[in-house]
Amino acid sequence: MKHTILITGVGKRIGYALAKHFIAQGHQVIGTFRTHYPSIDELAELGADLYQCDLTLTEEINDMLQRIVAQYSELNCIIHNASDWHNDKTSNEVSSADIMTRMMNIHVSAPYQINLALAPLLTASAKQQVGASNIIHITDYVAEKGSKKHIAYAASKAGLHNLTLSFAAKLAPEVKVNSIAPAMILFNEGDDDDYKVKALAKAILPVEAGNNEMISLVDYLTSSHYVTGRSYAVDGGRQLK
Numbered sequence: 001m002k003h004t005i006l007i008t009g010v011g012k013r014i015g016y017a018l019a020k021h022f023i024a025q026g027h028q029v030i031g032t033f034r035t036h037y038p039s040i041d042e043l044a045e046l047g048a049d050l051y052q053c054d055l056t057l058t059e060e061i062n063d064m065l066q067r068i069v070a071q072y073s074e075l076n077c078i079i080h081n082a083s084d085w086h087n088d089k090t091s092n093e094v095s096s097a098d099i100m101t102r103m104m105n106i107h108v109s110a111p112y113q114i115n116l117a118l119a120p121l122l123t124a125s126a127k128q129q130v131g132a133s134n135i136i137h138i139t140d141y142v143a144e145k146g147s148k149k150h151i152a153y154a155a156s157k158a159g160l161h162n163l164t165l166s167f168a169a170k171l172a173p174e175v176k177v178n179s180i181a182p183a184m185i186l187f188n189e190g191d192d193d194d195y196k197v198k199a200l201a202k203a204i205l206p207v208e209a210g211n212n213e214m215i216s217l218v219d220y221l222t223s224s225h226y227v228t229g230r231s232y233a234v235d236g237g238r239q240l241k
């Protein structure tokens, strides 16, 4: 059955890999992006419906949501992937308050607004299909552990998981809501060897997991009929180190 799936942050890396995966499976992908990379044109060519939206700006979120609600009569899944991995370093231009506001806006406020606006579509679609609709919040291992260098980021990801608990209770049984809490999935360009050695050493499975770890878990959660309100760690056993 062809599903309609909204993914935030499809321009690169995990969001882009998820979009390509679902397009290849024959589903309709709705993707949000901030920066217009060549990948956006590629996804459009493949049939994705793309919305440029800075998820820290309420007016852009509202405009995108109005367009989606006007255009779509069904929605089967939302994956909140978009994220800004901001550290706590302040500057003359950026205060600690600015950092916390930015982290909460993209990781908590935007998913909150999107879920509330699109919940009726998810719920109605569940009644037309076998199984529930799904929301997946991509959080982070540090949501449960904290982080010395990304305090605001970690707190916002903890808030994002709390949305999982609230929306799972609110939207059941038509909509399942779960978190995925990754750790070392993909290095960033510019990560030097010293950083990579230290990052890998944090887990008892010292590997860069790769996009397929995320794709496989998303496929499991969206095919489940009995999992909701939970967080699934993809972290190489970091908690045992």
Ligand SMILES: NC(=O)C1=CN([C@@H]2O[C@H](COP(=O)(O)OP(=O)(O)OC[C@H]3O[C@@H](n4cnc5c(N)ncnc54)[C@H](OP(=O)(O)O)[C@@H]3O)[C@@H](O)[C@H]2O)C=CC1
Residues within 6 Å of the ligand: 008, 009, 010, 011, 012, 013, 014, 015, 033, 034, 035, 053, 054, 055, 056, 080, 081, 082, 083, 084, 085, 106, 138, 139, 140, 141, 181, 182, 183, 184, 185, 186, 187
């Ligand atoms: N990569 C990893 O090892 C880990 C990833 N995660 C989580 O997995 C998810 C995907 O990770 P990854 O692919 O590495 O993420 P990236 O940081 O590489 O990309 C995140 C995406 O979010 C978009 N984005 C950032 N800020 C905004 C904004 N204000 N408005 C709209 N879009 C925005 C980016 O757009 P743009 O290109 O314009 O910046 C980008 O497309 C994230 O939620 C992340 O926190 C958690 C732990 C580990």
Ligand SMILES: Nc1nc2c(c(=O)[nH]1)N=C([C@H](O)[C@@H](O)CO)CN2
Residues within 6 Å of the ligand: 082, 083, 084, 085, 140, 182, 183, 184, 185, 186, 187, 188, 199
């Ligand atoms: N939005 C992002 N969040 C995170 C990223 C990233 O690249 N973008 N990367 C990490 C690290 O891989 C970290 O998990 C290594 O320990 C965390 N979050």
